[in-house]
Amino acid sequence: MIAARFNPPDIECLVKTAVELWEDIDPSDLSEHQQDTLNRARDAMLAEHVDQQPSFPEVVTFISPRPAGQAWVLRRWDRHENEMTLHADEDSALADLGEYIRRVWENVVGEEGVPDQPPTDDRETARLYYGPERNRRPDEGYNLYAEDIVKRGRTRIVPLDFRFPDEDASEEANRDAIFHPQTDDNDLPCVEVDGVLVFAYLDHEAGAVRISVHLDSAEDRLVRADGTVPLRVEVEDTVVLEDSRQKGGDA
Structure with missing residues (x-):
């Protein structure tokens, strides 16, 4: 055997x-x-x-992984470039495509059925520029399609009576925090504390410092029975997000 x-x-x-x-x-x-x-x-x-876990009650719950998300992939090409971008939904992808077409609308002005100014509707703008079959301009084209974002998750086992880690456990987790610097693979810099990933980086396109918190990999002891992680976000001395009350336990 x-x-x-x-x-x-x-x-x-x-x-x-x-x-x-x-x-x-x-x-x-x-x-x-x-x-x-x-x-x-x-x-x-x-x-x-x-x-x-003798300090926890015997009543626990299973929390299944989140379902796969979805992103819209826009691939646009011409004689000079072949560009691919990701978008949260179809409308935002078409808006991005429409913005590009309006910058080069002069390429099709004068052709049959094409107005001097592009329409305000992004889908109609794309139809007029590329043609109904996207073959009006042989050297240019685009593809737009939805793609599932598959991320392997795991089932969590969490107590119904949630208790945030005590002072000693919290201090130990803070001491064990890990900094992940940006690499040649373009991974963004982040700090990892008990599985929580906090990204802080400069976004030149947005013209801003961006802060992104990822909680999917948080350790089970940080997860409440409803699947959320208690979180408080402060900028300088101002609390901009407050969700730290212990749901299911003491307030």
């Missing part, structure tokens, strides 16, 4: 890995035996979690 080739710690590691990866698998792809085994392994992990 395969199990005979592994020692108990290895088998436990494989079981826990299988349970975490299960969230990314369509259950219909698994046999009934596989599903039953994974369910029993998941229950065992829950029981182990309760046994190892």
Whole structure:
């Protein structure tokens, strides 16, 4: 048997890995035996979690990973460039495309059915410039399509009666904070504290210093039963975001 080739710690590691990866698998792809085994392994992990956290109540909840997001990809090309940009929705992508077309509208002025000034509607502007089949200008074109943003998540096991880490645990997490500098791969600089990533960088396009907080990788002990992480954001001495009240626990 395969199990005979592994020692108990290895088998436990494989079981826990299988349970975490299960969230990314369509259950219909698994046999009934596989599903039953994974369910029993998941229950065992829950029981182990309760046994190892005597300071927490025995009532916990599972928080599934967030569903995949979606971005709109705009690829535009001409004789001089081939550009690809990401957008939150189709309208913003078309707005970006329309802005470019209006700068070069003189390229099509005088052609049949083309007005002297571009329309205010971005979709109509693109249709007139590139043609209904996008073949009006052989050396130019664009593609616009939606793309799922797939990010492997994991199921969290969090107590219903949330308690933020105490003073000692908080100080230890702060001492263990990690700074990730920008690399040649264009990764932005960030500070990581207990799995929370805080990016601070100069955005020349926005003309501003940008601060971005990513909470998806936060340690389970920071996650409340509703899936949120208590957060307070201050700029100088002004609190600009306040969500630090302990929902489900003491205020």
